[in-house]
Amino acid sequence: MAKFRSSSEGARKAALTTGAFLGVILVFWLLMRVSGFARFYERIEAGVVRVGTGVGNSVSRVTKPEQSLATQFLACQESTRALAINSSSYESLQREVQELRALVDYANRTEAAGIVTHVVARAVDDDATRVLIDRGTLDGLQQGSAAVIDDGVLFGMVEEVRGTTAIVRLVANAQSNIPAAVLGKQRTIGLVEGREGALLVMEFIPQDAELGNGNLVVTSGLDGLVREGLVIGLVTEVVSVESAPFQQAFIELLYEPREWTTLLVLPPPGL
Numbered sequence: 299m300a301k302f303r304s305s306s307e308g309a310r311k312a313a314l315t316t317g318a319f320l321g322v323i324l325v326f327w328l329l330m331r332v333s334g335f336a337r338f339y340e341r342i343e344a345g346v347v348r349v350g351t352g353v354g355n356s357v358s359r360v361t362k363p364e365q366s367l368a369t370q371f372l373a374c375q376e377s378t379r380a381l382a383i384n385s386s387s388y389e390s391l392q393r394e395v396q397e398l399r400a401l402v403d404y405a406n407r408t409e410a411a412g413i414v415t416h417v418v419a420r421a422v423d424d425d426a427t428r429v430l431i432d433r434g435t436l437d438g439l440q441q442g443s444a445a446v447i448d449d450g451v452l453f454g455m456v457e458e459v460r461g462t463t464a465i466v467r468l469v470a471n472a473q474s475n476i477p478a479a480v481l482g483k484q485r486t487i488g489l490v491e492g493r494e495g496a497l498l499v500m501e502f503i504p505q506d507a508e509l510g511n512g513n514l515v516v517t518s519g520l521d522g523l524v525r526e527g528l529v530i531g532l533v534t535e536v537v538s539v540e541s542a543p544f545q546q547a548f549i550e551l552l553y554e555p556r557e558w559t560t561l562l563v564l565p566p567p568g569l
Contacts, residue, residue, distance in 0.1 A: 300321055302385060397447065397560035404450045405562065409523070412446075412562040418463070420556070427471035427492065429454070431561060434462045438565075444524045445561045446519075451552060452476070452517060452528040453561055464563075468555055469530060470498060477520040478530055480509045480547070487518055490530055490549060498549035505545055509536060515549050523566045 372465040398414070406414065415437075418429040433439050443456040445466045454468040455476075467474060474492035478500060479485050488500040488506040500515060519526030531549040538545045 379466065393557075394560055397558065401446075401449045401560065401562045404446070404448070408449075408450065410562070410564055412564040413439060415439075415445075415560065415561050416562055417463075417559045427454075427468040427474075427555075428457070429466050429468070431464050431466055431563075433563065434460045434464050436461050439464050439563055442523045442566060444528060444564045446564060447530055447553065447558045447561055450528055452524070452530050453558065454553070455524070456563060462484070468492075470555070476524065476530065478508065478515050478519045479508070479518040481511055481514045481516060486510065487520070488547070490515065498551065500533075500547040500549055501544065503545040503547060505538065505540075505543065507545060509533060509545075509547065511535065514551055515547075519567065525564060525567050531534070 316555055356551070370483070401414065404410065413433055415431040417429045417434040418432050420426055421428040423567055426476060431445075439459050441456055441459050445453045447453045454466040455474070456464050457467040458465040469476065469492060471492045474490075476490045477487070478490040479487050480500070481501070484507070486503055486509055488503040490500050491497055491498055503509070511533055515530045515533060517524045517528040517530065529552065531551045533547045534550045535548040536545060537547070551563060
């Protein structure tokens, strides 16, 4: 009889527990039908989820293997390298667009018909005053043509032409000799020669010619190969010896040759 009473007591407690649980669910369901309580509950639930997620991430970072951290570091390095390459490519393209725009403006203003070409390699000798361009005889290039940059600035002369490439000898090359003129009160004729490095010297300037620092030096066109008026540089120093038949002037280029990659090759005048 005692055992029967004990079993009945256990069943009664189980029934009460089940009833209470169902009652709580019912009450919660009814409360969720109330809009104010539902919004309050959603805020509490979101807060609990954020706290749980933060704790989980912290535990994950602490317990994550060292190899995984190293992998992440390498991935960050690769991402940084890719961004640097993209930035460099963008700057290079932006520079090329600026160079092309200047050449187009010059060609439109002077009606100069030339061939646009790009520097693909530079000489590795001491003075580095020769470049290889990506146009040649198949594109109509001729030996002796002038290569210009910017708004009609002389960059060099086509020294050797091949099928699809050509070599341009820069103005500062030691073998460069260009008939030139100094603009001023009177037009002064001379010959611009390259020297070691980026130094230019204008020779055979008459002693009675008046020129000074800052005078602009341009091509004279007397050789029949280079059109007249292409900018060469500025006079930085004049050397005059009374006993000498001619004066000498040092000339500074208006550009850094290594920075330019887009050229306009102009054929000799009359062609």
